Amino acid sequence: MEEIIKKQVVPFMPEEIKVQSASWGALPSQKISDLSPENMQGIVENIRTGKRRSLMLCPDEYGEEGYLTLESSPDLIFLQIWDAEAETAWACFDPELLDSDEEAPIEPSDSQSVFPMKCTMRDRKLAAKCVEWYIHTLEPYPGMDWLKETF
Numbered sequence: 391m392e393e394i395i396k397k398q399v400v401p402f403m404p405e406e407i408k409v410q411s412a413s414w415g416a417l418p419s420q421k422i423s424d425l426s427p428e429n430m431q432g433i434v435e436n437i438r439t440g441k442r443r444s445l446m447l448c449p450d451e452y453g454e455e456g457y458l459t460l461e462s463s464p465d466l467i468f469l470q471i472w473d474a475e476a477e478t479a480w481a482c483f484d485p486e487l488l489d490s491d492e493e494a495p496i497e498p499s500d501s502q503s504v505f506p507m508k509c510t511m512r513d514r515k516l517a518a519k520c521v522e523w524y525i526h527t528l529e530p531y532p533g534m535d536w537l538k539e540t541f
Contacts, residue, residue, distance in 0.1 A: 391539065391540055392537060392538070392539045393537075393538045393539075393540075394483075394535060394536070394537060394538070395480070395530075395535065395536045395537075395538045396535055397532060397533050397534050397535050398532040398533075399532070400523075400531070400532050400533040401532070403522070403523065403526055404526045404527060405427075405526070406526060407425060407427060407430055407525055407526060408449060408525065408526060408527065408528045409425065409430075409447045409448060409449060409524070409525050409528070410425070410448060410449060410450050410451050411446075411447070411448040411450065411451050411452070411453065412425060412433065412445070412446065412447050412448070413445075413446045414442055414444055414445060414446075414499070415444035415445070415446060415461075415499025415500065416444070416446055416459065416498070416499045416500035416503070417499060417500060420444075420446075420499065430522075430525050433445065433521065433525075434518050434521055434522045434525070435518070437460065437514065437517055437518045437521050438514055438515055438517075438518035439514070440462070440464070440514055443461065443462045443463070443497075443499075444460065444461050444462070444498075444499035445458070445459070445460040445521065446458070446459050446460075447521070447524055447525065449528045454474060455473075455474050455475065456471070456472045456473045456474045456475070456528075457471070457472050458470070458471045458520075458521065458524045459471075459472075460517065460521065461496050461497075461498050461499060461503070461505060462496060462517075463494075463495060463496045463497065465512060466494050466495070466496055466510045466511075466512065467482065467510060467511050467512065467513075467514065467517045468481075468482070468494060468496055468505040468509055468510050469481065469482040469511065469517055469520055470482075470509065471524065471529075471530050476540070477540060477541045478538060478539065478540045478541070479538070479539045479541075480530040480536045480537070480538050481509040481536065481537045481539070482509060482510065482511040482517070482520070482534065482536070482537070483508055483509050483510075483511070483535070483536070483537040484507070484508060484509075484510055484511065485535075487507050487508040487510075488508050488537075489508075490506070490507050490508045491506070492506075492507040492508075493505065493506065493507060494506065494507045494509075494510045496510075508537075509537065516531075516533075516534055519531055519533060519534075520534060
């Protein structure tokens with residue numbers, strides 16, 4: 391079942407880093423070993439500026455509890471959070487494309503994934519905020535509307 395979750399007031403950003411695993415894409419060879427606060431800020435900045443087009447963040451070492459995944463092209467961003475325990479996916483979305491079955495022209499880091507055009511956005515600053523919030527909370531950023539799907 392899909393449901394739109396509207397943005398809310400954003401509380402104070404916690405300082406604790408909660409992600410336990412990170413990579414510049416979906417493949418193990420793209421792992422980021424430095425999860426220090428300074429490097430996490432660098433990751434956020436790389437997403438904001440478009441220097442990096444793919445990112446995977448996990449609350450545990452192997453991604454079994456869930457993850458945040460970001461894949462992008464020069465002008466489109468696919469951003470999704472999977473919560474394995476709740477069996478829920480949170481995705482960015484384009485309200486004008488909610489009825490679309492079109493595939494987004496985004497080259498995936500795993501060379502095989504396909505992203506629905508309806509689950510894309512164009513705002514890199516907002517995508518970076520979502521990444522930063524997830525790093526510290528393991529939750530979807532409350533300052534953005536989300537398409538929530540429960541399985």
